[in-house]
Amino acid sequence: MKRYMLKKNFRGLKKGTQFYLIVESEFIGVREYVLRTKDLSTRIAISESELRVNFILLN
Numbered sequence: 001m002k003r004y005m006l007k008k009n010f011r012g013l014k015k016g017t018q019f020y021l022i023v024e025s026e027f028i029g030v031r032e033y034v035l036r037t038k039d040l041s042t043r044i045a046i047s048e049s050e051l052r053v054n055f056i057l058l059n
Contacts, residue, residue: 002021005017005056030047
């Protein structure tokens with residue numbers, strides 16, 4: 001399972017918050033990602049561009 005970390009504050013979430021990538025989907029060329037916080041309490045759905053700008057892949 002891929003893990004991501006926030007580079008900067010985003011949608012009320014603090015920099016450094018860790019997320020798991022739950023779902024990666026594509027519909028007519030538009031990619032959407034669903035991420036959950038490490039404690040599974042918060043879920044966000046974001047676009048591919050938001051993922052690239054605001055998150056860092058941890059592995």
